[in-house]
Amino acid sequence: MAKNVIPSTPQKRERKSTAGSEMGQPKAPFKQMPSDPRKQKMWGWALVFLSLYMLGAFVWYLFTGAADQSVVDSAFTTKLRISSRETQNGMGFFGLLLSHFFIFRWFGIAALGFPFLLFLIGFKIAQKRELLPLQRTTQLTLVYIFLLSLFFGFLVLKTDSVRSMSFLCGGIGYEINSLLDHYIGWGSFFVVLGGFGTVLVYFHGINSFDELADRFENPIKRRVRPVDLEVVSEEDKYPEPTVEDEEEEVMAPAVAQPKKETVTVEAERAKTIELNGNLPNGKAAAKPVSGGLTLIVENADEMTDEKSPADEIPVSGTTTKIPVVPFANADHLANDLVAEHGPYDPTLDLPNYQFPTLDLLHNRGEGSSKVTAEELEANKDRIVETLGNYGISIASIKATIGPTVTLYEIIPEAGVRISKIKSLEDDIALSLAALGIRIIAPMPGKGTIGIEVPNKNREMVSIRSVLASKKFQESTFDLPVALGKTISNEFFITDLAKMPHLLMAGATGQGKSVGLNVLLASLIYKKHPALLKFVLVDPKKVELTLFNKIERHFLAKLPNSEEAIITDTKKVVHTLNSLCIEMDNRYNLLKEAGVRNVKEYNAKFTQRQLSPERGHCFLPYIVLVIDELADLMMTAGKEVEQPIARLAQLARAIGIHLVVATQRPSVNVITGLIKANFPARLSFRVTSKIDSRTILDTGGAEQLVGMGDMLLSSGSDMIRLQCAFADTDEIDEVCDFIGNQRGYPSAYNLPEFSGDDEETDREAVDLTDRDSMFDEAARVIVISQQGSTSLIQRKLKLGYNRAGRIMDQLEAAGIVGPFEGSKAREVLITDIASLEQMLKNF
Secondary structure, X not given: OOOOEEEOOOOOOOXXXXXXXXXXXXXXXXXXXXXXXXXXXXXXXXXXXXXXXXXXXXXXXXXXXXXOHHHXXXXXXXXXXXXXXXXXXXXXXXXXXXXXHHHHHHHHHHHHHXXXXXXXXXXXXXXXXXXXXHHHHHHXXXXXXXXXXXXXXXXXXXXXXXXXXXXXXXXXXXXXXXXXXHHHOOHHHHHHHHXXXXXXXXXXXXXXXXXXXXXXXXXXXXXXXXXXXXXXOOOOOOOOOOOOOXXXXXXXXXXXXXXXXXXXXXXXXXXXXXXXXXXXOOEOOOEEOHHHOEEEEEOOOOOOEOOOOOOOXXXXXXXXXXXXXXXXXXXXXXXXXXXXXXXXXXXXXOOOOOOOOHHHOOOOOOOOOOOOHHHHHHHHHHHHHHHHHOOOOEEXXXXXXXXXEEEEEXXXXXXXXXXHHHOOHHHHHHHHOOOOXXXXXXXXXXXXXXXXXXXXXXXXXXXXXXXXXXXXXXXOOOOEEEEEEEOOOXXXXXXXXXXXOEEXXXXXXXXXXXXXXXXXXXXXXXXXXXXXXXXXXXXXXXXXXXXXXXXXXXXXXXXXXXXXXXXXXXXXXXXXXXHHHHHHHHHHHHHHHOOOOHHHHHHHHHOOOOOHHHOOOOOOEEEEEEOOHHHHHHHOOHHHHHHHHHHHHHHHHHOEEEEEEEOOOOOOOOOXXXXXXXXXXXXXXXXXXXXXXHHHOOOOHHHOOOOOEEEEEEOOEEEEEEEOEOOHHHHHHHHHHHHOOOOOOOOEEOOOXXXXXXXXXXXXXXXXXXXXXXXXXXXXXXXXXXXXXXXXXXXXXXXXXXXXXXXXXXXXXXXXXXXXXXXXXXXXXXXXXXXXXXXXXX
């Protein structure tokens, strides 16, 4: 298994690592330890001190074991307090017993490997890091303990020195050799020799005596680890691993810089843990009701979520130096590298990353639907009665119970006009005394008419139940988003990468911010930090601050920016333009790689077919989240609209996806340019039908019942959902869990963008460094005889700050007068000819 080289960073304190079947969490050895970090450190250091005690006892036994043999023999026939007084072992009677069993009875002098292993295990538990790759070291140590015991047993047996040298082989080594000698004589020597040969080939990759001799001749040279990325010559392309090497090193192709000091890390990976949740799959028995119609209730069964245990697959390897693939021989060398070292794995940049566990989320105990049979029956009777009053006969009616609303599907008698039923929406709402009646006529793909009626007792859908569902656990989407439950009580999981952008709207307090938290949390629970980055824009400054804690894991920002959550309008403009630069750079990489989208590019990169020397690197998905678009459009306007529209048009193929939310879905906020590039729209309850048509191109959002009730429009489909609920405390716990783990040295850096809106010092304007639009602006001002900054903005289509800087330069040049508050500046040049002469002089 290949490992990557990552930059050396200080080890941060780790959060608890809970055992059990938690979703998507890679597992490391010794996960059954207590979850409290203090208890883990206590147990870890206890094992370290026990290993040191055992080591002292074993070493002491080598010198005093013969003298203490009588003490051991009498230990089981006399009182311990009497025999222990005669012990010469410095670690006492208990140390003598340990030494007697491990050395004399079992493995001989090779038993010194057990304190060594115990020390590594204790240090791993206490310090959350490994001095040596634990799995590989454990395997090698145990194998060598057995083989050394067998080898010394052969020597002791053949020299007949069991009385004086039995401490070398122990009882196990001696007895096995006695058995072998009885059947094959000196053939036991070849058994021992074959055992050592197997270890050399299997664990150390030594296939010939020349390699073994070379290994002993140059032990130091082969232990030197590369610090900088370099191209390796053909003859040194595949160096042999050494006995002392701890782990496999791979040139990290995700690092674009040619020089960086690096260290290796141990990769511990495991299968994704699946939590199987039962989906509603039954139908209640049909019940005869009055009027000759049968009410069929679907999906009324109780819903449960079950967890299944996970299998651990720890992986480790030997140290090998892998060359950077020259581009000309990429296919041939890439196949060799993949065959020997496996595909490149970007998650090994953070090999010990632990996915957040479901225990961090509240268990709200969702159960079966709270809609009673009496409520269903009463609603059915009122619907039939109301339609009957207007001469509309119903052939059949069926009810589907959801967490928020119940869908009644009716089939009218032949000859009934659908438009007639749709016009009775208000009358049915009056008869049911319910808020938010919505009629779907006809139901897409069905020969029925749907009437959605809110339930009297709503069911809360917790984020834990959605994330624990089998549907989410087994999803293979690139960017899986768990939104909540459908009207038929099924968990709704969608792929943000297929949307490919999402436009959200909803009045204040209807669940928009909770929906954003659910979207971000579901991505965090499913994706490794190496595969996904967020760019978070929060003009309200309070909604997304919880995610500050995961800056070094999941967030992306501008270089040298202090805050990863972007709240300042000027920085928002810079960030959007920086994302446009990132988009252009990625398209250039895709063009050079000969692929059409980021998924094909990363697949080619992981197969080591692209060279970092040519600027190629692994491209994580980037999700841009804007919490309040209306505020940005009010303060920045075109400066925000244009990069958003450009990203929405082009960015989906290179892995940049947008989630834009607003509480004011008016046409001056959701402009036609933005709206045309967001095929997926999500609307919570809005205040008017005009707002509903603005966001969804149809009515219906104004009839939602609030508190997470929403409509998702994707293409021609319209789905009613109940959004999952994620409390602030839950999101805070998840971010704490991730933030307390070791992360990258800093947030993911976006390309630098030098904008045109840096503020200018008005007291020291340098006319030798005039703006490129200075002449045009001067002509506009003189022709209109109006010294207005907004006039320059409108005529030249510039941002406010740049127009203000040009106005300061016009003032310094003597074309306009000083600032006069709300009044326009005085224009000092009265005709265009004088202006042209002045411009020539400049």
